Amino acid sequence: MKTKYIEFIHKEIDGVISPSEKQELDAALKENPELQQLKQELKHTSEILKQVSPLEPSPNLKKKIINAIDFSRYSPRTESMDWLSKLTGWIWKTKFRLAYATAAGMAIGIVLSLLLLRSPFSNEPIPLSELYGTIGISDKNYKTLNEFTINLEGINGLVKLNSYRDMVWAELKLATNQSSEIHFNYNERRLSFKAWRPIDEGKTILETDKNLVKILSEKQCHCLVLFRKSTNNFYPLTLHIMQSGKTVFTKNFSEEE
Amino acid sequence: MKEMDDRQLVQECLKGSKNAFEQLVDKYNKVIFNLAYRMTGKTDDAEDITQKAFIKAYEKLESYNPKFEFYSWLYRIAVNESLNFLKAKRKYKELDPDMITGEKNPEECCLDNELGLRVQAAIMELDPRYRILVLLNHFQSCSYKEISHTLNIPEKTVKSRLFTARKLLKEIIIQKETI
Numbered sequence: 001m002k003t004k005y006i007e008f009i010h011k012e013i014d015g016v017i018s019p020s021e022k023q024e025l026d027a028a029l030k031e032n033p034e035l036q037q038l039k040q041e042l043k044h045t046s047e048i049l050k051q052v053s054p055l056e057p058s059p060n061l062k063k064k065i066i067n068a069i070d071f072s073r074y075s076p077r078t079e080s081m082d083w084l085s086k087l088t089g090w091i092w093k094t095k096f097r098l099a100y101a102t103a104a105g106m107a108i109g110i111v112l113s114l115l116l117l118r119s120p121f122s123n124e125p126i127p128l129s130e131l132y133g134t135i136g137i138s139d140k141n142y143k144t145l146n147e148f149t150i151n152l153e154g155i156n157g158l159v160k161l162n163s164y165r166d167m168v169w170a171e172l173k174l175a176t177n178q179s180s181e182i183h184f185n186y187n188e189r190r191l192s193f194k195a196w197r198p199i200d201e202g203k204t205i206l207e208t209d210k211n212l213v214k215i216l217s218e219k220q221c222h223c224l225v226l227f228r229k230s231t232n233n234f235y236p237l238t239l240h241i242m243q244s245g246k247t248v249f250t251k252n253f254s255e256e257e
Numbered sequence: 258m259k260e261m262d263d264r265q266l267v268q269e270c271l272k273g274s275k276n277a278f279e280q281l282v283d284k285y286n287k288v289i290f291n292l293a294y295r296m297t298g299k300t301d302d303a304e305d306i307t308q309k310a311f312i313k314a315y316e317k318l319e320s321y322n323p324k325f326e327f328y329s330w331l332y333r334i335a336v337n338e339s340l341n342f343l344k345a346k347r348k349y350k351e352l353d354p355d356m357i358t359g360e361k362n363p364e365e366c367c368l369d370n371e372l373g374l375r376v377q378a379a380i381m382e383l384d385p386r387y388r389i390l391v392l393l394n395h396f397q398s399c400s401y402k403e404i405s406h407t408l409n410i411p412e413k414t415v416k417s418r419l420f421t422a423r424k425l426l427k428e429i430i431i432q433k434e435t436i
Contacts, residue, residue, distance in 0.1 A: 010420045045427040049395040057290040
């Protein structure tokens with residue numbers, strides 16, 4: 001069977017066959033029963049696929065997606081860009097272009113110097129994607145503050161508390177024999193909850209309340225919980241793991257460790 | 258209010274509009290969910306992949322090139338997420354074959370009809386490399402050019418892989434009498 005005719009059959013199924021190719025194919029089909037059978041079978045397969053109707057995702061999927069996104073990512077910078085575009089638009093409308101351009105250049109220079117010498121507690125958001133997989137971060141601002149393993153009956157895993165500039169985040173990698181609630185209690189004046197990132201395929205749900213981040217997890221939980229520090233000493237921060245309404249594990253993070 | 262197209266919505270997102278991204282999620286979550294479901298065969302996994310794909314899309318929104326269709330860019334992210342998921346799952350399976358059964362839960366059986374399930378079983382027998390071609394062409398109605406852009410492979414490769422995939426699927430369906 002000629003490869004050319006097989007390709008023509010596929011092109012016909014996809015509706016991209018040219019009139020001359022169609023003519024050639026039809027002529028070949030008349031003389032070749034094997035080719036006819038192939039065309040019939042391929043068309044049949046295509047028809048079956050067309051009959052399959054799309055599935056409806058669960059109604060809360062959209063909410064789940066929206067809740068998992070850190071929408072602060074684009075807002076601050078855009079505001080500054082709007083400000084810059086307004087400023088430059090005004091400059092170029094005047095006849096004192098050179099003077100304004102120099103002033104603008106100086107202003108940009110000052111802003112850039114301030115940015116380069118910014119305080120560790122500046123409000124500029126750090127791209128959250130940089131925080132996970134921190135192999136590339138070699139600067140001294142990146143610190144692992146605490147790292148420990150949990151080996152209890154029914155709970156195994158690793159907890160890490162890391163800090164980078166004004167961000168502090170816990171990485172949880174836990175396997176449990178039943179569904180669990182993982183609570184982070186924190187002081188709102190010293191820390192503010194920023195984001196939660198599920199990493200693995202385990203089923204985890206996030207709930208937040210005043211001074212509390214609650215993760216509802218099934219048997220696997222690998223996620224990051226990110227906070228922003230308001231002060232250098234952001235403690236107390238406490239981790240509780242609860243199963244069937246009872247606390248089965250508690251860890252108080254403190255500066256001394 | 259005039260409905261905005263995808264490119265305008267992306268621009269609004271980049272200006273900090275949460276509502277604009279919600280509109281994109283509204284428009285595409287079902288399509289991405291179905292793509293992920295046909296790749297993985299499980300609704301729970303498909304929902305997780307859909308969520309991750311949208312998170313990634315939001316984080317990388319600045320890298321979206323408006324010269325191309327937004328959905329094609331989003332498909333690429335979802336396809337990569339699905340393939341990564343399958344790769345990770347395969348490794349996991351190698352470690353402990355009892356951990357993942359691949360069986361459907363009752364909810365999934367209700368969601369999908371009988372024909373859908375049988376087609377899905379046949380699709381799952383295809384290598385993911387071929388499976389994705391069938392999904393993009395038959396379920397998402399993507400042209401060769403769109404598939405080429407989504408998967409970042411030449412159009413010629415798209416054609417040859419799609420034709421092979423279709424032939425394999427036909428053989429699975431006929432030989433195993435799945436349908």
